[in-house]
Amino acid sequence: MDKIIIRGGKPLAGRLPISGAKNAALTLMPAAILTEEPLTLRNLPRLADIDTFSHLLNQHGVSLTLEGSRPEEFGRVMTLKAGRITSTVAPYDIVRKMRASVLVLGPLLARCGEATVSLPGGCAIGTRPIDLHLKGLEHLGARIELTEGYVKAAAPDGLKGAVVRFPFVSVGATENLLMAATLAHGETVLENAAREPEIVDLALCLQAMGADIEGIGTERLIIQGKTRLHGATYAVMPDRIEAGSYACAAAITGGELELVGARVDTLGSVIEAFDEAGVAITTTRDGMKVARKGGSLKGISVTTAPYPGFPTDMQAQFMAMLTLADGASVLTETIFENRYMHVPELARMGADIQVRGRSAFVRGVEYLTGAPVMATDLRASMSLVIAGLAARGETTVSRIYHLDRGYERLEEKLQAVGADIERAGGE
Numbered sequence: 366m367d368k369i370i371i372r373g374g375k376p377l378a379g380r381l382p383i384s385g386a387k388n389a390a391l392t393l394m395p396a397a398i399l400t401e402e403p404l405t406l407r408n409l410p411r412l413a414d415i416d417t418f419s420h421l422l423n424q425h426g427v428s429l430t431l432e433g434s435r436p437e438e439f440g441r442v443m444t445l446k447a448g449r450i451t452s453t454v455a456p457y458d459i460v461r462k463m464r465a466s467v468l469v470l471g472p473l474l475a476r477c478g479e480a481t482v483s484l485p486g487g488c489a490i491g492t493r494p495i496d497l498h499l500k501g502l503e504h505l506g507a508r509i510e511l512t513e514g515y516v517k518a519a520a521p522d523g524l525k526g527a528v529v530r531f532p533f534v535s536v537g538a539t540e541n542l543l544m545a546a547t548l549a550h551g552e553t554v555l556e557n558a559a560r561e562p563e564i565v566d567l568a569l570c571l572q573a574m575g576a577d578i579e580g581i582g583t584e585r586l587i588i589q590g591k592t593r594l595h596g597a598t599y600a601v602m603p604d605r606i607e608a609g610s611y612a613c614a615a616a617i618t619g620g621e622l623e624l625v626g627a628r629v630d631t632l633g634s635v636i637e638a639f640d641e642a643g644v645a646i647t648t649t650r651d652g653m654k655v656a657r658k659g660g661s662l663k664g665i666s667v668t669t670a671p672y673p674g675f676p677t678d679m680q681a682q683f684m685a686m687l688t689l690a691d692g693a694s695v696l697t698e699t700i701f702e703n704r705y706m707h708v709p710e711l712a713r714m715g716a717d718i719q720v721r722g723r724s725a726f727v728r729g730v731e732y733l734t735g736a737p738v739m740a741t742d743l744r745a746s747m748s749l750v751i752a753g754l755a756a757r758g759e760t761t762v763s764r765i766y767h768l769d770r771g772y773e774r775l776e777e778k779l780q781a782v783g784a785d786i787e788r789a790g791g792e
């Protein structure tokens with residue numbers, strides 16, 4: 366299995382390109398099922414999850430073509446054409462590898478009147494049920510039954526618009542219901558909908574396909590169902606979590622990066638958190654610049670929350686940065702039940718972190734020391750890279766297939782801004 370070797374202590378400096386957003390791409394791709402016309406997505410990142418989703422859509426009968434992009438160009442152009450759906454089954458062996466696969470449920474149901482999708486099962490960070498997805502689709506008239514680990518959904522007479530009020534915010538449930546509602550009969554209102562920028566990206570793409578959606582960016586989405594949608598061309602938004610992750614890397618190494626393509630307006634309360642921690646984020650013509658405000662990082666308290674709150678997907682990376690801050694920090698994770706698996710690995714590098722219930726108490730230390738560490742999930746693995754970039758000596762991160770799911774060409778991007786980092790094959 367591949368691993369990444371980092372020799373830390375070098376301040377990062379220069380321009381680093383930000384790729385298209387993984388979590389936008391993974392909901393824009395299944396939207397192609399909603400029309401038999403071609404949907405062309407631009408700025409698609411080169412990630413393992415995108416390849417897995419392509420494989421899933423392929424076996425539904427969706428044809429996908431990738432326009433050759435020059436190697437130095439980040440972002441591919443993919444055209445998806447769901448002329449005819451040949452299978453409405455999303456099999457366990459694909460869904461278990463990537464839980465975002467459940468996002469074919471709403472589109473298949475809306476387009477074909479049926480869908481058989483494997484339950485995703487839990488993952489490292491939590492049990493991650495999909496009960497909100499299923500209850501919402503039942504509100505739209507779908508008949509749902511669970512048999513042998515699969516969700517069997519049917520709406521032979523089509524879906525009917527309804528008011529769906531989510532008991533708490535769910536990104537995936539909002540995405541599934543939003544896509545399904547675009548082809549339902551009548552009006553659907555989604556209340557307490559997620560407002561993440563990736564949801565806005567999906568809604569804007571659906572609008573470009575002819576969907577009638579109001580309230581985009583708010584927690585109340587109103588959709589007038591259509592009989593059909595048409596093809597479109599849409600550029601995936603830049604990845605706000607990738608940008609935030611590299612901003613932590615610049616801050617912890619005491620460097621200065623310009624994150625090309627990043628959009629400050631999608632980072633929500635991460636900007637304030639960086640500012641409080643002593644990191645200046647400034648908007649530039651090409652993206653955003655990140656540097657310490659002068660002197661050391663400061664300990665802060667953050668609590669994760671749905672957008673525009675502090676994103677759970679930034680918690681591990683911020684924790685890594687704060688291990689070298691002056692003073693104490695408290696990070697409280699409210700979204701997932703087990704998202705502190707990076708803590709014991711950071712502790713092996715000399716970090717001083719105590720987890721009590723939902724909160725992690727971080728005391729800043731003078732330095733971290735490189736060590737062999739193991740990635741356990743996507744964002745935890747990025748936190749280990751961030752720590753390794755600042756640590757004294759050599760850090761080896763193993764099981765980096767986790768990283769490859771969400772960070773395009775990570776070592777290439779970091780080498781280009783001065784990091785001593787390489788990928789090595791390994792046992």
Ligand code: EPZ
Nearest residue numbers: 388391465493494495496497498535536537678700701743
């Ligand atoms: C999306 O996951 C993201 N994944 C996650 O990013 C992100 O952490 C999460 O939203 C929160 O922002 C993609 O977009 C592909 P949720 P999702 O439904 O949709 C519970 C990454 O690192 N819940 O908002 O699965 C759930 O267990 C990944 O890029 C239910 O109980 O997240 C969780 O505790 C990790 N029932 C909370 O709600 C449901 O039906 C939020 O989940 C749905 C969710």
